[in-house]
Structures are given as structure tokens and as C-alpha cells.
Amino acid sequence: MHRRDIFNILFKGSPPNELDTAESEPVIETPAYLINEGTIPFFREYKSLSEDVEVSILPQLINYEFVLKLGAGHLETPDGLSGISLCLGIKDAGLPALKEITLGVNAEGYLFIGDLQSKSKIHYDQLIADLQFIVEVKPQPHGKSYAKLKLVDRIGLTLAVLKSEQFSQENWLGVIRLELGQFHFLQLEGRSAPEGNQLLTTNISEY
Amino acid sequence: MNRREFVRTTSLTAAALTVLPEKTLFANYAGEKLKIAMMGVGLRGQNHLALILKRDDVELVAICDVEPRMLEMAKAMITKSGKPMPKIYTGDNYAWKKMLQQTKDLKSVLIATPWEWHKPMIIGSLEAGVKYVATEVMLGITLQDHWDVVQAAEKHDAQVMMLENVCYRRDVLAVLNMVRQGLFGEITHLQGGYQHDLREVKFNDGIKPYGGGVEFNEKGFSEAKWRTNHSVHRNGDLYPTHGIGPVAQCININRGNRFLKLSSFATQSRGLHKYIVDHGGENHPNAKVKFRLGDIVTTTIQCANGETIILQHDTNSPRPYSLGFRVQGTDGLWMDVNNSIYVEGKSKPHQWDNAKEWLDKYDHPLWKKYGNDATGAGHGGMDFFVIHAFIESAKRGTPTPLDVYDAAAWSAITPLSEQSIELGNETIDFPDFTSGKWMNRNAVFALNDDY
Ligand SMILES: NC(=O)c1ccc[n+]([C@@H]2O[C@H](COP(=O)([O-])OP(=O)(O)OC[C@H]3O[C@@H](n4cnc5c(N)ncnc54)[C@H](O)[C@@H]3O)[C@@H](O)[C@H]2O)c1
Numbered sequence: 001m002h003r004r005d006i007f008n009i010l011f012k013g014s015p016p017n018e019l020d021t022a023e024s025e026p027v028i029e030t031p032a033y034l035i036n037e038g039t040i041p042f043f044r045e046y047k048s049l050s051e052d053v054e055v056s057i058l059p060q061l062i063n064y065e066f067v068l069k070l071g072a073g074h075l076e077t078p079d080g081l082s083g084i085s086l087c088l089g090i091k092d093a094g095l096p097a098l099k100e101i102t103l104g105v106n107a108e109g110y111l112f113i114g115d116l117q118s119k120s121k122i123h124y125d126q127l128i129a130d131l132q133f134i135v136e137v138k139p140q141p142h143g144k145s146y147a148k149l150k151l152v153d154r155i156g157l158t159l160a161v162l163k164s165e166q167f168s169q170e171n172w173l174g175v176i177r178l179e180l181g182q183f184h185f186l187q188l189e190g191r192s193a194p195e196g197n198q199l200l201t202t203n204i205s206e207y
Numbered sequence: 208m209n210r211r212e213f214v215r216t217t218s219l220t221a222a223a224l225t226v227l228p229e230k231t232l233f234a235n236y237a238g239e240k241l242k243i244a245m246m247g248v249g250l251r252g253q254n255h256l257a258l259i260l261k262r263d264d265v266e267l268v269a270i271c272d273v274e275p276r277m278l279e280m281a282k283a284m285i286t287k288s289g290k291p292m293p294k295i296y297t298g299d300n301y302a303w304k305k306m307l308q309q310t311k312d313l314k315s316v317l318i319a320t321p322w323e324w325h326k327p328m329i330i331g332s333l334e335a336g337v338k339y340v341a342t343e344v345m346l347g348i349t350l351q352d353h354w355d356v357v358q359a360a361e362k363h364d365a366q367v368m369m370l371e372n373v374c375y376r377r378d379v380l381a382v383l384n385m386v387r388q389g390l391f392g393e394i395t396h397l398q399g400g401y402q403h404d405l406r407e408v409k410f411n412d413g414i415k416p417y418g419g420g421v422e423f424n425e426k427g428f429s430e431a432k433w434r435t436n437h438s439v440h441r442n443g444d445l446y447p448t449h450g451i452g453p454v455a456q457c458i459n460i461n462r463g464n465r466f467l468k469l470s471s472f473a474t475q476s477r478g479l480h481k482y483i484v485d486h487g488g489e490n491h492p493n494a495k496v497k498f499r500l501g502d503i504v505t506t507t508i509q510c511a512n513g514e515t516i517i518l519q520h521d522t523n524s525p526r527p528y529s530l531g532f533r534v535q536g537t538d539g540l541w542m543d544v545n546n547s548i549y550v551e552g553k554s555k556p557h558q559w560d561n562a563k564e565w566l567d568k569y570d571h572p573l574w575k576k577y578g579n580d581a582t583g584a585g586h587g588g589m590d591f592f593v594i595h596a597f598i599e600s601a602k603r604g605t606p607t608p609l610d611v612y613d614a615a616a617w618s619a620i621t622p623l624s625e626q627s628i629e630l631g632n633e634t635i636d637f638p639d640f641t642s643g644k645w646m647n648r649n650a651v652f653a654l655n656d657d658y
Contacts, residue, residue, distance in 0.1 A: 025300055026323035028348070030440040030499060034629070037497055065631075138630060146630055163633075 033139035033169075036064050039191040046186045054175045055186065057088060062169045065138040066190030068176075072183040073131035073154075075105070081127060083107040084181030089167075089174045098171050102179060103135065103149055113149050113164040122151065122160050130154040137172055145169040236264040241602050242313055244269040244293075246303045246328050247320035248281035250416055250429050251343055254585045255317055255370075256281055258594045260288040265598055269310050271296040271303045276428075303328060307335035315339035315601045317370075321433035326352040333363040339601035340367045341594075344448040346611075346618040350638070353615040353622070357640045360611040368597050368607035369614035371452035373530065375592035377578075378562070379453040380571035380653060382534055382541050386457045388569070390550055392538030394458050399450030400519035400531045406482045409435040409522075410493075421487035435479075438500040442473050443625030444520040445500065448617045450530055452609075454516055457534050461612045462648040464512045466637040471624035473501025478523030498523075506624050508637075511645075518620065541565075572656035592658075599658040608652045615640040 042061060049055050057066070068088075075082050085104040091097055103113040109127060111118040134150040145167055151160045176186070241264060248256055248270050259265050267285070270293050272278050278297060285292055296306040307313065316332040318325055318341065326347035332340045346369060347353050360367045373379060386394060408430050412420030416429040423435035437445055458464050479498045483491055502523045508516040519531060532543040539550035547559035554560045573592060574581070581588030593609075600607040619638070627635045639645065 023327075026327065026348070028323055028436050028440050034499075136631060148631070148633075 031141060033063070033141070036191050038194055039064060040194055041189075042066075042192045043189045044187070046188075047184070049176060049178055049186070054177065055188070056175045057172050057188070058192070059173055060192035061188070061190040062137075062173050063139070063193065064191040065136070066172075066188065067137075068135040069185075069187040069189070070133040070135075070183050071130075071185040072133060072181060073127070073129055075131075075181065076128040081107045081109060081124060082181055084133070084183070085179040086133075087177045087179050089171045090177055091174045095174060096170075098168070100174075101167055101171055104133065104179075104181070105151065111149055111151060111160050111162040113147060113162055114166050116162065116164050116166065118160055118162040120160065126153060126159055131159075137169070139169045140165070143168050143170060145172065236262075238264065238602065240264055240266040241315060241598055242266050242268050242310075243315045243317060243598075244271070244306055244310055244313055246271050246306075246316060246318045247324070247343075248272045249274070249277050249319060252277075252317075252319035253281060253284060254590055255319060255594060256284055258584055258591060259317075260285065260290055262598065264602060267293045268313065269294045269296060269306050271306045273297060273300060273302070300324075304331060307331060307337070313337055315341065315597075317597075318342040322437070323348055323433070326356055329356050329367055330359045333359045333365050333367070336363075338363075338365045339597070339607070340365065341370050341597045341607075342367065342614070343370055344446070344618070345369075345621065346614045348622070350619055350622040350626075353619045353640065354638070357611050357615050366600065366607045367611040367614060368600070368609050369448065369618065370593045370597070371448050371609055371613075371617065372586055372589040372593040373449040374452045374456055374609065374652070375573070375589040375596075376453070376586075377570070377574050377588065378543065378566050379532070380574060381566040381569045382532075383453070383456055383653065384569045384571050385541070385565065386534060386536070390538065390569075391534060391536030391540060392551075394514055394534065394536040396515050396517075396533070396535045397454035397457060398517045398519075398531060398533035399454045400517075400521065401444075401446040401449050402519060402521040402526060402529050402531050404524065404526050404528070405430075405434075405522040406478065406525075409438060409479065410482060410486070421483045421491055421493050423493070438479060438498050438523070439496060440499055441621075441625055442476075442499040442501055442504070442628050443471060443621055443623075444504045444506050444518055445621055446520055446522070447506070447518055447620035447624070450518045450532075451516070451617045451620060452613070453530075453532065454534065455613070455617060456650075456652050458510060458512065458514050459650050460510070461616055461641055461645045462650045463645065464510055464514075465639060465641070465645045466508050466516075466616055467511050468509045468634050468636055469506055469620065469623050469627060470632055470634040471504055471506040471627040472632050473504045473628050476501050476523070478502045478525075482523075501628075504624065504628075506620065506627075508620075571653065573653055573658075576656040596658045606651070608658070612641045612645075 046055050070086065072084050075084060083104065083106045085102055088101045089098065090100055101114055105111050109122045109124065132152045134152060136148045138146045140146050144165060147164045147167065149162045150158055152158050243259065243265055245252055259267055270281060278295065296302040316337050318328045320328060322345040325342050325345060329340050329342055346356050356367060385391060407418035410421045410423055411418055411428055411431045413422050413426050413428050423431040460466060476498045483493045487493060504520040506518040529544055534541045541548045541562060546562045548562045548565045549559055581591040584591035596608050623635050627633055
């Protein structure tokens with residue numbers, strides 16, 4: 001075999017001194033998960049999670065950032081602090097089974113998301129008052145998500161924050177269930193794709 | 208007159224020819240000339256070209272660009288200078304690779320292309336064996352780009368200097384001199400930014416570099432061709448280095464200090480869309496473009512030694528130019544917006560001094576020595592110093608006074624601020640590009656009148 005032929009094989013047919021410019025050129029573009037042009041704001045408030053038709057985080061919402069607010073508090077029981085725990089992302093039949101997400105505050109006074117727990121303990125006196133739990137979920141590259149759980153008191157002072165990157169955006173999709181405690185309102189706020197009717201096909205209790 | 212006014216009031220080619228200074232620096236230079244190649248001879252590249260052509264200690268061996276008009280302007284400058292015409296590479300976006308491959312004994316490269324080309328061009332140069340790479344501001348786009356460049360510089364044991372010219376501004380160097388002499392006491396807080404109405408840079412008519420239309424991308428000319436697109440797709444402090452470079456020097460960042468954390472906030476995006484509607488009408492196709500960049504992006508940084516820094520990026524609104532510097536310590540402060548200095552015990556209590564008296568008194572030795580040569584260079588003379596520092600380092604084989612760690616830390620503010628905004632103004636940790644070396648490195652920038 002001639003030297004040239006060897007080079008041709010080695011360099012995929014081009015002579016060795018010809019440059020390989022096959023690499024793609026740098027492109028500046030907005031990541032798809034940040035584009036929400038044409039979407040419509042979504043807001044729903046629920047007073048209860050009814051047993052037959054449960055509240056869900058909808059497929060439309062998980063494409064964009066969304067916020068869940070839970071009005072709760074008064075976590076004392078005759079035996080001490082009760083804690084509150086919300087389970088999200090419970091999949092019904094037809095959706096791929098993924099790990100569910102539990103979050104809230106435990107009886108010791110620590111915020112938690114899945115197996116992640118906040119470092120500082122919330123004072124007992126603060127937990128027996130009126131509170132709001134705010135969950136902010138932001139899509140991230142490669143289908144991941146960034147979640148922040150905040151505990152805010154009656155006058156709007158942030159008492160504790162816990163952030164988690166353990167879950168994918170898909171994890172959040174599905175039914176919400178209260179595992180422990182009580183709440184007096186639950187709000188879901190985000191953006192949805194313009195095909196508004198899609199919203200009606202999912203199982204939401206109160207419109 | 209600044210670059211923009213200058214080019215606007217003169218025809219482009221004439222402008223390119225006129226910026227050539229009269230005097231030659233290092234005339235009859237006897238040592239070995241520094242071989243340099245240029246990637247990108249657009250409007251900024253031509254500023255550098257003018258300075259390089261003025262020097263007898265440098266041999267411009269090759270230039271590369273993809274835009275015939277820019278190349279013609281550069282060629283006219285070279286012809287006028289009487290220097291030999293370098294080899295010209297053009298034709299496609301990777302002609303610079305051919306230039307690197309075919310240019311023998313290339314010592315140094317100067318990059319003045321759009322931001323997105325800096326990283327591939329720097330790393331390509333290092334891989335081709337070039338030991339001194341100067342790049343215009345912004346090292347890369349993503350945080351990973353910044354690490355890639357740092358690691359490539361370390362691997363090839365090469366110098367990558369970002370041409371952060373504002374570090375050499377006369378008032379900035381005088382204030383650094385004052386800081387080093389302890390006039391402001393222990394430095395606690397600093398401010399800076401890029402507050403420059405760029406609407407006529409981001410939009411033009413495709414012929415003139417500034418204004419005259421609302422075109423950008425393919426239909427734009429010079430920076431409108433590429434820079435505006437960053438405002439369409441990105442929301443963060445897109446141009447932090449002119450603000451951060453000077454203040455970083457005052458507190459020895461990467462040399463005994465480092466940036467620890469950052470958080471950014473962006474306003475709504477209005478100015479660019481409004482400019483299109485006001486100047487092109489609401490039916491102009493560009494009026495449909497949605498810009499992600501907030502008009503004003505404010506970033507707060509915390510440093511390891513306790514100092515805080517506020518940076519502002521403000522390029523979409525009508526406003527006179529100002530980098531908004533403030534350098535404040537336990538004994539006094541400088542603010543450039545009101546040209547004022549206050550030094551406790553020396554200034555009248557609670558009254559500003561006119562900064563000029565102080566700045567004249569503490570004029571930096573570099574400006575005292577080279578002030579005459581520098582006045583002809585762009586941006587108030589500071590461009591001379593930044594090129595001079597690069598060339599002197601390369602000639603002597605010494606580290607550049609602004610190195611790859613400075614470049615990475617300053618330029619990485621962009622992807623970090625984007626991430627902070629994306630996460631809802633979250634406070635983001637700053638990576639340590641020096642991998643711990645910041646604790647033992649000594650200050651080297653502008654210590655004397657050499658370079
Ligand atoms: N430090 C300062 O004061 C200052 C001032 C202006 C610009 N800049 C910086 O300088 C750089 C260039 O800006 P500019 O104003 O000259 O823009 P410009 O658009 O006028 O010039 C860029 C040049 O790069 C060329 N180019 C693009 N892709 C190329 C490729 N693949 N190969 C070769 N050439 C290519 C273009 O054709 C153009 O001539 C940017 O980083 C900008 O931020 C710095």
C-alpha cells in the first residue's frame with residue numbers, strides 16, 4: 001500500500017495536511033427550557049385535596065418553572081409538634097413510575113425534601129403559628145430540576161430555606177397527596193402551553 | 208473623541224488610515240522581533256493592528272478574518288504603514304486553523320473576534336504550540352469554557368492574557384496607586400460596571416458600524432452581526448470585565464483574595480425592543496424579536512477577605528457612558544461618576560475633593576513614563592498599555608501581568624450571573640480557577656513603570 005493510501009485511510013480520505021473542520025461552530029441560543037413565549041399563565045387555588053379527583057402537577061406545568069404554595073401551620077398536637085408532609089409526583093397508570101417526592105417540615109422542626117434535610121432547626125414557637133410553605137421548581141438542563149422549599153411566617157418573614165437538585169422535572173409530574181398534617185389552601189402557579197383545553201383532560205379537583 | 212464618534216464622523220477606510228500614529232515605537236529595535244498573528248481584524252482588531260504596526264519589535268506574520276470588508280480595511284492600514292504585508296487567511300470560519308498550522312515559529316496570537324470564537328481560538332492556538340495568546344475580553348461563554356481554557360493554559364504551560372484595557376486607564380491606575388499607598392485605609396467595598404448605551408452598536412444599517420438602522424445578525428455590520436444575538440438569548444451581566452478588572456486589582460483577587468459568591472438581578476427587558484419600534488416602526492420584522500437580556504443587570508459579589516463588589520451591566524438604555532467606579536475603604540473613597548475623592552483627615556470633613564488633584568498627584572509611574580506614547584492609542588491611551596504589557600512579556604518570556612486565572616475569574620461572572628438569574632437570583636458559589644494557588648500568589652500587576 002502506498003503511503004498516501006495509508007493516510008487516506010487514517011484521515012478518512014483527505015490528505016493529512018487538510019484540516020478537520022468537522023466540529024460544529026459555536027452557536028448562541030436560548031435553552032429550550034427557558035423559552036416560554038406564547039405560553040399562558042396558569043393559576044389554581046384548592047381548598048382541599050378531594051379523595052376521588054386529586055390535585056396534580058400537570059404535564060404542561062413541568063415544562064416551565066412553577067410554584068406551589070401551601071397555607072398551613074399550627075403544627076402542635078397534645079403530644080408536641082406534628083410536622084407536615086406533602087407527597088408529590090404520584091403517577092397514575094400510564095405514566096412511567098418515578099420516585100415520589102415528599103417534602104415539608106418534620107416533627108423535630110427541620111425542613112426536608114426527599115432525604116435532604118435543612119441544617120438549622122426552626123423554633124417551636126414559629127411552627128405553632130400560621131405558616132406558608134412555598135415550593136419553587138425551575139427546569140434545568142438535561143431534564144433536571146432545581147427546587148427550593150421556603151417556610152414563611154404570617155408577616156412574610158422567611159424562616160428557613162432548603163434547596164434540592166435531586167429530582168428531574170418529570171419527577172414532579174402527577175398527583176399531590178397530604179401524608180401528614182392539615183392545610184387551609186394550596187395554590188399552583190405556573191405557565192402552560194397555549195392549547196388550553198389540555199388542562200381539562202387532567203384530573204384536577206377544583207377549577 | 209472615542210472610537211465610536213471617530214468612526215462615525217469619518218469614512219471607514221479613512222478612519223482606519225488616520226488612526227495610524229506618526230511615531231514608531233522601539234524604532235531600530237535590535238532584539239529578536241516577536242512574531243505575532245491576528246485572528247479577527249474587525250473594528251477592535253484594527254485598533255490593535257494600528258498599535259502593532261507602530262512597533263518595530265513586533266513582526267506581524269499573518270492575519271485572519273472572514274469578512275472581506277474588514278480585511279480590506281486592515282490591508283489598507285498595513286500598506287500605509289510601510290510594513291510588509293502579512294499572509295492573509297480567509298474563506299471560512301476555520302481558516303485560522305490553517306493559519307496556525309502553516310505559520311512557522313509563531314510565538315504569539317492576538318484574538319479580536321466575536322466572544323463565541325474566543326475559546327476555540329485560544330485552545331486551538333495553545334494546541335498548535337503558541338505560548339503567548341492575547342484575547343479580547345470574554346474568555347468563553349459557559350462556565351465549562353472557562354475551565355477548558357484554564358486547563359489548556361496549564362497543560363501547555365502557556366500564557367493566556369485577556370486584553371482588559373480599563374485596568375490601565377489613567378485614573379484607574381492612579382487610584383490603584385493610592386490604594387497601594389494606603390490612602391483609603393483597608394478596602395471594604397467596590398463598584399464598577401459597563402454602563403454604555405450600546406443601542407447604536409447592537410443595531411445598524413449593515414453598512415455603518417453605529418446606528419442608521421435597526422438591523423442585526425446577518426443584516427448587521429460589525430458587532431451588530433454577532434453581539435446583539437447574545438442579548439436575544441442570554442440574561443446576565445454579559446460584559447463584566449471592564450468593571451471588575453480594575454476593582455479586582457485593588458483587592459488582589461487571585462493573589463491573596465478571591466471571589467467567593469455572587470448573586471444577580473435583572474430588570475425587565477425594554478430598551479432594545481423600544482429602539483427597534485422607535486427607529487424601524489412596529490412593523491419592522493425585528494420588532495417581533497424577544498430579547499432576554501434585562502436592561503440593567505446588577506450583580507453583588509462577596510470576596511474571601513470580606514469585601515463586597517457591586518457590578519452593573521447597563522447597555523440598552525439612553526445614558527451617557529460611565530463605568531461607575533467606586534473604591535471605598537476605612538479611610539476614604541473614590542467615585543468616578545462625580546469625579547470625587549474623600550480622604551479622612553486630608554479632605555475637608557464631609558466634603559468631596561475634586562478627584563483631579565489627587566489623581567494628578569498619584570499618577571501611576573507607567574503613565575508618567577509612557578503617557579506621550581499612549582495618548583494616541585484608543586480608549587484614552589489605555590490600549591497602548593495592555594498591548595505593551597503583552598508584547599513585553601512575550602519578548603522576555605515572562606508571565607503576563609494579567610493571566611489566565613484573572614481572565615477566567617473576571618469573565619466567568621457572565622455565566623455565573625446567568626445561572627443566578629435563572630435560579631431566581633440564587634447566590635452562586637464562585638469556582639476557584641487557581642485551585643488553591645490564590646492563597647500564595649503575589650501581586651504582579653503594574654508594580655513599576657516597566658509594563
Ligand atoms: N476592550 C475593549 O475596549 C473593546 C472594545 C471593542 C470590542 N472589544 C472586543 O473585541 C472583540 C471583537 O469586537 P469588534 O468590535 O472588533 O467586533 P467586529 O464584529 O467589528 O469584529 C470581529 C471580527 O471577527 C471576524 N470573525 C468572526 N468570526 C471569525 C472567524 N471564525 N475567523 C476569523 N475572523 C472571524 C469578523 O469578520 C470581524 O471582522 C469582542 O470580544 C469585543 O467584546 C473590546
